[in-house]
Amino acid sequence: MKWQCALIQRWLPDYPDGELSPFWKRRLTRHLTRCPACRQEWEELQKVVAGLQAAQVADPGPEFWGEFSRDLHLKLARANLEQEAQPGRGASGWWYRLPLMVGVPVLALVVLWVGTHLNELSLPGLPQAQKVAQKEKKAAPKPEVPKLAASPRTLPPEPAAEELSLVATFEAGDTAMEDEFYPFTWDLETVLAGMTDQEKETFLKKMEQQENNGSWLVGHSSCWSG
Amino acid sequence: MTDPHLVARAQRGELPAFEELVEKYQRKVYGLACRMVMDPEEAKDLTQQAFLQAFVHIRDFRQQAQFRTWLFRIAINQCYNYLKSKKKFGEPVDIQEMNLVAESSPEADLITSDNQRRLYAAMEHLPAKQRAVLALKIDKGLSYQEISQILGGTAGAARVNYCQALKTLKKFLQGEDEHEVAMRAYPKMAARLSRR
Numbered sequence: 001m002k003w004q005c006a007l008i009q010r011w012l013p014d015y016p017d018g019e020l021s022p023f024w025k026r027r028l029t030r031h032l033t034r035c036p037a038c039r040q041e042w043e044e045l046q047k048v049v050a051g052l053q054a055a056q057v058a059d060p061g062p063e064f065w066g067e068f069s070r071d072l073h074l075k076l077a078r079a080n081l082e083q084e085a086q087p088g089r090g091a092s093g094w095w096y097r098l099p100l101m102v103g104v105p106v107l108a109l110v111v112l113w114v115g116t117h118l119n120e121l122s123l124p125g126l127p128q129a130q131k132v133a134q135k136e137k138k139a140a141p142k143p144e145v146p147k148l149a150a151s152p153r154t155l156p157p158e159p160a161a162e163e164l165s166l167v168a169t170f171e172a173g174d175t176a177m178e179d180e181f182y183p184f185t186w187d188l189e190t191v192l193a194g195m196t197d198q199e200k201e202t203f204l205k206k207m208e209q210q211e212n213n214g215s216w217l218v219g220h221s222s223c224w225s226g
Numbered sequence: 227m228t229d230p231h232l233v234a235r236a237q238r239g240e241l242p243a244f245e246e247l248v249e250k251y252q253r254k255v256y257g258l259a260c261r262m263v264m265d266p267e268e269a270k271d272l273t274q275q276a277f278l279q280a281f282v283h284i285r286d287f288r289q290q291a292q293f294r295t296w297l298f299r300i301a302i303n304q305c306y307n308y309l310k311s312k313k314k315f316g317e318p319v320d321i322q323e324m325n326l327v328a329e330s331s332p333e334a335d336l337i338t339s340d341n342q343r344r345l346y347a348a349m350e351h352l353p354a355k356q357r358a359v360l361a362l363k364i365d366k367g368l369s370y371q372e373i374s375q376i377l378g379g380t381a382g383a384a385r386v387n388y389c390q391a392l393k394t395l396k397k398f399l400q401g402e403d404e405h406e407v408a409m410r411a412y413p414k415m416a417a418r419l420s421r422r
Contacts, residue, residue: 013389019370048345048395052364055342057260059253064270072248072274076281080241083282 004031005038012042013049229293236284244284248277251294254366255301261361262305262354263312264346272308276301291375298366298376302358309354348398356391363388 008031014020015028032039192200227246235243255276259269279300280287287296349357358377362368363384370381370388377384 010389013392014385019385044396044400045392048392048399049364051341051345051399052360052395055345056365057257057266060256060266065252068252068270068274069245069248072277073245075274075278076241076244079278079282080239084239 005035008032008035008038009041012038013045015042230289233284233287233289233293236281237287244281247293251297252277254294255297257365258298258301258358258361259305261349261365262302262357263308264349268308272304273301276304279304295372295375298362302376305358306354344399345395348395351398352391352394356387356394359384359387360391 008028011020011024011028015032016025020028032042192203195203229247229250232243232247236247252273256269256273259272259276260266263269263272276297280297287293349360352360355377359373362373362376363370368376370384373384374381
């Protein structure tokens with residue numbers, strides 16, 4: 001058998017009235033006129049189809065169908081009664097399915113909640129080693145990450161206009177004493193602690209003198225007013 | 227009344243509507259079952275069983291396909307189950323029981339009925355799916371697309387099954403013819419064989 005015949009014979013059962021495209025129909029017609037082997041094959045297949053069409057089962061007659069209908073009616077009526085007796089199949093059957101319809105979503109929600117909060121719960125069933133590891137993990141200090149650049153949030157707030165003038169006054173002061181007598185920032189004992197006795201005496205005398213004169217207040221008042 | 231209306235009424239539990247559907251399709255389903263199992267009594271039982279199953283599950287039918295397609299699928303599944311159990315228990319089929327369509331003249335009737343019985347005997351060799359395809363294609367005149375909706379698979383697969391079934395039948399019928407010719411050529415040998 002040629003390869004072309006093998007290809008053609010796949011479509012023979014559908015020729016000429018079957019579901020064939022016009023292309024295949026033309027091709028089969030052309031081939032069958034030239035190839036006697038394929039034509040014989042097609043004729044034999046047509047005989048089989050004709051035999052099958054002729055071998056239809058005869059109608060068994062009205063008696064048969066009468067009996068058939070009676071039997072089937074009884075079976076259907078019985079099945080109908082059984083269906084009505086079943087609670088889930090009736091017209092108001094959804095009442096019986098209500099617990100299931102409500103219960104399943106609630107159960108799903110509970111499972112979801114437990115799943116999400118499982119890590120937060122301290123379950124008694126956890127092994128001791130796991131608990132200790134969790135505690136150690138919590139107690140361990142976090143390693144400090146060196147700051148490469150100050151973030152904008154950590155910057156100190158910019159001083160107001162008055163404060164700026166104060167800072168400018170102190171920076172521009174000629175003597176260190178003006179810094180030392182600033183009463184709000186300096187602690188006297190701290191200042192005296194780092195001095196020798198001679199220096200202490202000098203310092204205290206100078207302080208008394210200025211206190212009497214009120215000069216340090218004058219300096220500062222000018223600063224505040226300025 | 228159309229099928230969708232009858233089906234909708236049957237789904238509401240109206241038995242007369244379903245019986246109207248039974249009346250409409252009982253002959254087609256019976257013919258299909260006869261082709262499949264080749265036993266009229268069994269075909270009758272299987273047809274009733276198919277309608278019963280359809281009635282029980284009619285509420286599950288969503289009318290996405292035709293009712294006919296759905297019913298044929300149920301009937302074919304019933305036939306598959308029967309053939310499977312028959313294969314299991316090995317019951318023989320008596321083709322003489324088949325009540326086939328009679329021809330006009332007695333002589334033609336004799337020849338034709340003989341051919342038809344040979345054909346049914348050859349169909350015994352076909353797998354159940356190929357029998358179903360033959361029945362749906364030749365008896366019911368369905369397209370390959372509709373057959374694939376009933377049996378599952380694709381339209382191409384249905385076509386291949388149909389071609390294969392026809393070729394198998396042809397082979398068996400030719401084999402019988404050759405066997406007959408061989409027996410006629412050697413009558414003494416044939417008589418000895420038949421005595422054995």
